[in-house]
Amino acid sequence: MNILIVDDEPIFREWFQMTVAKLGGSYHIAGESANGLEALQFCRDHAVDLVVTDVKMPGMNGIELIQNLKQELPRIRSVIFSSYNEFQFAAEALKFGASEYILKAEITLQGLSEVLGKIETDMELDHSKLVEINSLRNLLNQNQLALRTVYLRELLLGGQQEITDFHKKMELFDIVLTEKNMTILALGVLPSSEPKIKEEDLRQLAVTNIVNETLLNEAGNGCSFQYEDHVYMLMVNIRSSSMKSQRESLLLVASRVMENLRKYIGVQCAIGISTTYSQLTFMPEQAREALEALQLPLFYEDRSIVYAQSTGGAASTELIPVPDTFHRFLESGQLGQASAACREFLDTMAKHHTLSAKQARAVVLELTYAMVNKARSYQVPASKLDLLYSEAHMEVVQLTTFLQLRDWTLRMVDMIVNWIESYRRKYGEAVQGACDFIQSRFTEELTLQQVAEQVHLSRNYFSELFKKETGTNFNEYLMQVRLEHAMQLLRTRPLKVSEVAERVGYANASYFIKLFRKYTGSSPHDYMESYQGSKHR
Incomplete structure (x- = not known):
């Protein structure tokens, strides 16, 4: 005291x-x-x-x-x-x-002690009462906020009772909002944020408080609530004026919201804006528009504002870019260049926001599966590759931003390159060049003479050297490469056996079946069926 x-x-x-x-x-x-x-x-x-x-x-x-x-x-x-x-x-x-x-x-000393002791006791009692009052006040506020959030969420889902009770609920929750000129904004918190408030509950409350205050200051109305993890929905009435169009006013409000969140609590965000309607029955459609508009900047972690009508910039399914340079280097066995081409391709996609989240996931899986297939031809153990192949899709769908996808893909590519370098046979320059040439041209009618000329050796000398270093002759090695690729096709695509034979360089399907059975112990059809069956179990 x-x-x-x-x-x-x-x-x-x-x-x-x-x-x-x-x-x-x-x-x-x-x-x-x-x-x-x-x-x-x-x-x-x-x-x-x-x-x-x-x-x-x-x-x-x-x-x-x-x-x-x-x-x-x-x-x-x-x-x-x-x-x-x-x-x-x-x-x-x-x-x-x-x-x-x-x-x-x-x-007296005793009397003074009693007086001070009594005052100290009264102070402690007042403090405990104050703590209790604040606790009750916080509890009431939390309950009010929870009820408000439940109502607003149901309103966005198009609940008929919620629409009927709109004016009554706005008054009850002390929200300044009407159905006229209603716009929905979806605000997504970017993973790159460095928030000043570390406690999740306090940070969520701070976000809604700052957003609500900004809406009132800038538009004179509006409210917000947490819709899902890291996503908030904002409702505001914006009218055009003699000074600004409705779109300009919306842009100003959204910009101020973003700036205040960054300034006061270190939260970086992106915002998607719906079209404006004056009927509450359109709110589910507005919410869908705002969330769809938010998807691209949220995925690419881009601190931007996107209108619903401007979200058509993502590539359509037909326009998904193909990493041709990557595939070319990979087929020719130039793994370092393939890895670099993969990185360059992903960086280009990040820069131009080329793909939607779904499309980007499909592309990175294509890159990864191509690396796995290449690793099989270098005798990397199937146990490693099959595990990676089966788990890749599950891991990719859990990644929410392009940066996460990019880092995951580059990590997979580097890991597979290391596996290949560890398991690939170390041959002399001529034999290694011949192997790489076969890997890139195995679908053609290759002959021993062609490959020998490719590495500038005589036919007989190359044949002896190839057998000495690889342990197998040219025809057997070519057959192994073709059959390994055939196995991969049968595992991944529902093709006819004749189509698979043709794709790996065999014009005669019967001859292909005979070789395949001898190499694997089962027919191509049985092999495909067993793999597809285990895949869906």
Whole structure:
């Protein structure tokens, strides 16, 4: 307890300090003053819990001091120690809030201890009551907010009862909003945010408070609520004016919302804006429009504002770009260049926002599966590749931003390149060049003579060298490459056996079936059926 002594007699002030020191405990003399004016200023500038004051002092007496404290700093308690045993002084002191009126001549150590102890107990009781009141107030506010959120969410879903009760609910929840010129905005918090408030619940409350205050300041109406994790829905009435069009006014409001969230709590966001209607029955459609408009900037983590009618910029299914350079390097066995081409392709997509989230996931899976297929031809263990192949889709669908997809894809590509480098056979330059050439041209009618000429060796010398370094002859190696690719096609695509044979370089389907059965122990059809069956179990 911080105590201020106010008396024009230095002897009393010194005595009181000595007496309080004898009591010990939590009592602390914060300062002393010779009159009421000094004491009032001290209380304004310092933390004081109790003022012990005389009555008659120059400038401002003790009664006036208590009266001023009650008006300015009502939390500070006061006790009067006086030499005057007059009822008038005591009555006035108690009237203006003094806790006690005690004659100086009657003060004892025990009596002072009892007075201070009683005041301290009262202070603790008041504090506990204040905590309880604040707790109840917070609980009521939370319940009010929860009811408000439930109603607004149902309103966006098109609930008939919610539409009927709109005006009544706006009044109940103290929301300034009408059905005229209603626009829905979807606000998404970007993962790149560095929020100043770390507690999730407090941060969510801060977002809605800042958004609501901004809407009222900029538009004179509106409200917001948390729709789902990291997504908030805003409702606002915007009209055109002589100075601004409706679209310009919406853009200004959305910009101010984004700037205030960034400025005050470090939250970066994107906003999707619906078309404007004047009927509540259109709200489900408006919510869908705003959320769809939000998808692209949220996926690419782009701090931007997008209108519903301008979301057609994403590539259509027919216009999905194909990473031709990547595939060309991969087919020729130039893994380092393929990895670099993959990175460049993804960076280009990130820069131009080329694809929707669904399309981007399809593309990165294509890149990953192409790497897996290439790794099979280099004798990377099937156990590793099959596990990656089966889990890739499940992992990709859980990634919510393009940056996450990009990082995941590059990590997969680097990992597979490392596997290939670890397991690929280390041949001499001529044989390795021949293997890479076969990998890139296996669908053609390759001959030993063609490949030997490709690496600038005679036919006989190349045949002996190839058998020596690879452990197999040219025809057997070509067959293995073709059949490994055939197995991959049968695992991934519902093709006819004759189509698979043709795609891997065999014009005679019967001959292909014979080779496939000898290589794998089962027919192409049975192999495809067993794989597709296990895939859907």
